[in-house]
Amino acid sequence: MSKQLFKSTAIVSSMTMISRVMGFVRDxxxxxxxxxxxxxxxFxxxxxxxxxLRRLFMEGAFAQAFVPVLSDYNENGSREALQLFIDRxxxxxxxxxxxxxxxxxxxxPLLIMLFAPGFLWESGQYELAVQMLRITFPYLxxxxxxxxxxxxxxxxxxxxxxxxxxxxxxxxxxxAAIWLSPLMAEPIMALAWSVFGAGVVxxxxxxPALLRLSLLPRPRWGYRDPAVKRMLKLMLPAIFGVSVVQVNLLFGTLVASFLTTGSVSWLYYSDRLVEFPLGILGVALATVILPRLSENHAADAPQAFSKALDWGLKLVLLIGLPATLGLxxxxxxxxxxxFQYNEFGSEDVRMAGKSLMAYALGLLAFMLIKVLVPGFTARQNTETPVRFGMYSILANIVLALILVIPLAHAGIALATSLSAYLNALLLLFxxxxxxxxxxxxxxxxxxxRIVLANAIMSAFLYYFVDVTLWLDWSASQRGLHLGMTIGLAILIYSSALVLLGIRPRHIGLQKSVTT
Known part of the structure; x- marks a missing residue:
């Protein structure tokens, strides 16, 4: 039911928000x-x-292949067969x-050469990147x-x-940044070791959670098991299908390595801000909606399947569009x-701001992809998202090489956004x-109604917020004004929705999406 989906999404969103806030503290x-x-x-x-790789696996790719097969076992298999499948x-x-x-x-060394070939002209930077990658790669x-x-x-x-x-x-x-980095000859190496340690923890x-469900895996070699083979066969295209945006980001890093020093970092900080709303809603929706869609498909309930997708798309538009405009x-x-403290100056803010605006334009598309891909993978159709993903990657390569000339690093970000819309539209159609x-x-x-409410909120931000004053304010002034501005924008948007007649029933909160 929609209320249960909404409750589950709220749980995932709140947990993800904690992670994203901690991520901002980190950055x-x-x-x-x-x-x-x-x-x-x-670094x-x-x-x-x-x-x-973390985003591929943690944010849905593995689940896209594993959950549909697991749902079949839950629906049609015994407890013993389920445990054996998990173990193998x-x-x-x-x-x-x-x-x-x-x-x-x-x-x-080859991977760094592949993903950041521009580093080859700076031997010290190249060697440092290789050292750190050898430490961080086991995180996979x-x-x-x-x-x-x-x-x-x-x-x-x-x-x-x-x-x-x-x-x-x-x-x-x-x-690691606070306590380990001052103790190391190369402080940045502390961050690489922290990635390795985090994977173990x-x-x-x-x-403990697996033990409570009595589903703790007891690993067995099972490559010849038909269900394991089916899952692995689905897994590789599923990884690609949900990771097109990340592949495009990696290509952007490759191109940025040839640009002026700082370009990779500016893109990184821009991407981090876009990841905040994407993680809170897009990833949460993908996490929650996939098991529901898989259950509906296993139960042969096409109407419920369609209603679950409808609910997810409405929620994306409701929250994703104002987040896109606000960013x-x-x-x-x-x-x-x-970020404007000590080593991160006003010029860095200006340059990162260009790429943030370009990335932010694609936020709605990034969210739509998170909801639309499960519409295929829940039915164990991984070929279609892969095909559309290839079109998106090719478009991104062409657009990045064209736009990087007039727009530098911001052109790379804009190419990622435009190619994401191509992918989302192909999936939807x-x-x-x-x-x-x-x-x-x-x-x-x-x-x-949603467009009108966003127009009202955007008019407030555009005409009544003087962003040119921000760089001259103190840190406390910037924080206070930003909090007030975001709070007022949310209030204006919410009020506009109510006045325009948007009610919970419009996103299906009073309707069932199961049969």
Missing amino acids: MLFANIFGVNAATDA FVAFRIPNF TAGTLAVLLMLITLAGVVAA FFVTLVAFAGAILNARGKFAIPALTPVILNICMIG QLLFQI TLLAEPLLSTL SLLKSRIYQPCREWFPYIV
Whole structure:
């Protein structure tokens, strides 16, 4: 039912918000302690690769392949068969991941050459990035097993522990920045070690919850098991299908490595701000809606399947559009308030603001992809998202190479946003064409009301907020004014929604999405 979906989404969103807030604290410390320089560019490249993998696995890719198969077992199999499937999946994954991790550590110089070839002209920066990647790459092993445990918990309706787990990474990195970095010859290396340590702690954090459900995996080699084979067959295209945006971000890092020093860092800080609303709503919705869609498909309930998608898309529009406009209009004030301390100056705010505005324009598309891809993978159709993802990646490559010339690093961010809209539209049109998704009749008046409410909020931000004054204010003044501005914007938007007639029933909170 929609109320249960909404409650589950709220749980995941609140846990994710804690993680994102801790992430902001982490990044504020990074800006304050390390600033923007060649060493931070090297770390952000070395961190981008395992963090890219974390986003793939933690934010849905593994679940896209595993949960539909698990739902089949829940619906049609015995408890013993379910446990055997979990055990064999755990054992097979562990062995494959060990081999991949060893290969990644050995191939670290090649990976840095591939993802940041511009570093080759700065030998010290290149060698530092290779060193740090060798330390951070094993995070892949731990984070995939963490995602495996989280998928088991999510399939049983336990969302809080998996959603809270990313907080551990932020806590470890904050501790390393404050206490470990002053003790090291190269302070930035402390952050690489914190990524490795966080992976171990995150995996241990899942064990008590699995024990309570009596589903703690007892790893067994099971590569020949038909269900494990089916899951692995779905997994590779599922990873690609939900990770197109992250692949595009990695390509952006590659191009940015050829630009002026600081470009990689400016893109990183911009991406971090966009990730805040994306994680709170987009990832939360994808996490919650996938088990529901998988259950509906396993139960052969196409109407309930369509209604669940309808609910998710309405919620994305309700929250995603004002978040997109707010980030775009408040780009520099946000960056100035959060990061303009000591080593992170006003010029860094200005440059990062350009890329933040470009990334923010794509936020709505990033969220839509998170909801639309499960519409395919819940039916164990991973080929279609992969095909559309390829179109998006090709578009991103072409657009980035064109736009980087006039817009520098901001052109890279804009290319990522535009290619995300292409991906989202292709996914949506395919679901509509196949009649898997049939929109409810209330969509047109709903869109009109949402657009009008956003126009009112945007007019307030554009005409009554003087962003040019922000850089000259003290830190406390910036924080106070930003808080007041965001609070007033939310109040104006909410009031406009009520006055325009938006009610809970418009997003299905009073309707069932199950049969």
